[in-house]
Amino acid sequence: MFRKVLIANRGEIALRIQRACRDLGVATVAVHSTADTDSMHVRLADESVCIGPPASRDSYLNKAALLTAASIADVDAIHPGLGFLSENAGFAAMVEEHGFTFIGPTPEHIAMMGDKITAKRAAKEAGVPVVPGTDGPVQSDGEAIRLAHEIGFPVLIKAAGGGGGKGMQLAQRPEELERALSMAKREAQANFGNDAVYLERYLYRPRHIEVQILADNHGNVVHLGERDCSLQRRYQKVVEEAPSPALTPEQRASIGEIAANAVRRIGYRGVGTMEFLYTGGEFFFIEMNTRIQVEHPITEAITGIDLVREQIRVAAGEPLGYSQSDIRFSGHAIECRVNAEHARTFVPSPGRVTGYHPPGGIGVRIDSHLYDGCMVPPHYDSMVSKLIVHGRDRDMCRQRLQRALGEYVIAGIETNLDLHRRIVTAPDFAAGDYDIHWLERWMAEQD
Incomplete structure (x- = not known):
């Protein structure tokens, strides 16, 4: 079992992880932004390290700051919690490369499931039923229109690297597809740095x-x-x-x-x-x-x-x-x-x-x-x-x-x-x- 775990998150999930560690007899290190100095997970941790100003990009999403905190605190493992870097394959790889254990799946599996297209392909190959749709990202409006007719309207346009409804647009009819496709690609690029989108059949009231x-x-x-x-x-x-x-x-x-x-x-x-x-x-x-x-x-x-x-x-x-x-x-x-x-x-x-x-x-x-x-x-x-x-x-x-x-x-x-x-x-x-x-x-x- 680990000796000491750094919790790379905040709020209720950081406190939840802290309690599980305590039950296992594992010491905890809380990281926090300056906005979270008095947060409950910081107060109850065995140790705490401030990793930056309030903005997430400068604190909880700052990979270098998190790894530096882990080194300073001399931990064995890093728990990413949820949100922030919890499904970031690059961060998971960096954690392992720096000699810490990432409390989660391998970077390869995070990457596989983080891309909706590869995840869907892997699930299909493993015998899991999938929503009818394209096998990969659509390359052009013309291809999208052709494939949408094969799938059947209405169709959902979804960001390959997305989640939480971001980069998702519904096209009820063929004449709506081009505009919906453009909007989905813009949202996908803005939110995930990747404008790849794919199509799925829209399911009524599932x-x-x-x-x-x-x-x-x-x-x-x-x-x-x-x-x-x-x-x-x-x-x-x-x-x-x-x-x-x-x-x-x-x-x-x-x-x-x-x-x-x-x-x-x-x-x-x-x-x-x-x-x-x-x-x-x-x-x-x-x-x-x-x-x-x-x-x-x-x-x-x-x-x-x-x-x-x-x-x-x-x-x-x-x-x-x-x-x-x-x-x-x-x-x-x-x-x-x-x-x-x-x-x-x-x-x-x-x-x-x-x-x-x-x-x-x-x-x-x-x-x-x-x-x-x-x-x-x-x-x-x-x-x-x-x-x-x-x-x-x-x-x-x-x-x-x-x-x-x-x-x-x-x-x-x-x-x-x-x-x-x-x-x-x-x-x-x-x-x-x-x-x-x-x-x-x-x-x-x-x-």
């Missing part, structure tokens, strides 16, 4: 289902069930739950086995998530995330497995110690992403927290770095907390979530807690009857 995978260096691979992440706004997840209310036990076992076999075939190491669109009883692979996910706590709730702890153990060369038959699923879990933003306009709301009272009780978990008097800086992602609730079944879980949301108080800044309170009481959500477009339709109806 659900977003993802399968959690865990693999070690000894050939052991397990899946830990699926999460339903269909409640989204502008392709950003808002609420997640596990298991999905849309799947049967047989479908759950089938897609889990498909995902685990694919990961085993490519020789993957660490945690990973294979994401699918599900419609009409069929699954279609869309991407693989090669890091810990924001929504990992709901999988932990229904399996009892600490995913971050396992991620660290695997990176240290330890075997899983259990097989698929040992995995047991219990109850239901739902996670709400709490953001520092206005509940209706979604305008970010940084500032000082003047009052903080998290909910409690059986089955309630809060992953957050907030505390009374802390500052929420304007420089980073607006998510400030995750509310995770577990119950014996979905009805109990939803009722417990409604109670927990009623107890949660964050004063001094605007949050989207009111949006979550309204979602949890919506009849469609209560029935588990929703798709990836439901939340935006429902919100439009509320206005």
Whole structure:
């Protein structure tokens, strides 16, 4: 096991990793920008190193500063957390080249899955069903028009190196394709430095289902069930739950086995998530995330497995110690992403927290770095907390979530807690009857 780990991230995920390290008896080093000097993960770390000014490019995205901090602190390994450099193959390679262990998959697998086209090709070769579309980037408008007619309208134009809805445009009809293609390429270049785009068939009202995978260096691979992440706004997840209310036990076992076999075939190491669109009883692979996910706590709730702890153990060369038959699923879990933003306009709301009272009780978990008097800086992602609730079944879980949301108080800044309170009481959500477009339709109806 590692002696000391540098956590190359901030906020709630840095605190989450810190706790897993403590459980393993591993010392931690927190890095921080000048804006995060008083952050909770810095206060609770064994050591801390300031790596730059507030802007991410000068601190949390500064590879040289991170590697220098790791050398100064004399660590064994670096945990990238999520976001920032967590899926940057170049950074992972640099970490290894400097003699540290990267707590994540190999740079080769990060690169493979970081490009949507190569990821889709690898998944297809591993026997995973994929959304019908082009096998590679489109080279011209003429080629795009020809291929779009073969795929069938409407089509999605997607950035090869993209994610989070950036570089994605919908063309409902042939006459819309040229403009949508141009917009997607511009967005892709601006966000990812790569204007390569590809086409996929547009699926009406699918659900977003993802399968959690865990693999070690000894050939052991397990899946830990699926999460339903269909409640989204502008392709950003808002609420997640596990298991999905849309799947049967047989479908759950089938897609889990498909995902685990694919990961085993490519020789993957660490945690990973294979994401699918599900419609009409069929699954279609869309991407693989090669890091810990924001929504990992709901999988932990229904399996009892600490995913971050396992991620660290695997990176240290330890075997899983259990097989698929040992995995047991219990109850239901739902996670709400709490953001520092206005509940209706979604305008970010940084500032000082003047009052903080998290909910409690059986089955309630809060992953957050907030505390009374802390500052929420304007420089980073607006998510400030995750509310995770577990119950014996979905009805109990939803009722417990409604109670927990009623107890949660964050004063001094605007949050989207009111949006979550309204979602949890919506009849469609209560029935588990929703798709990836439901939340935006429902919100439009509320206005």
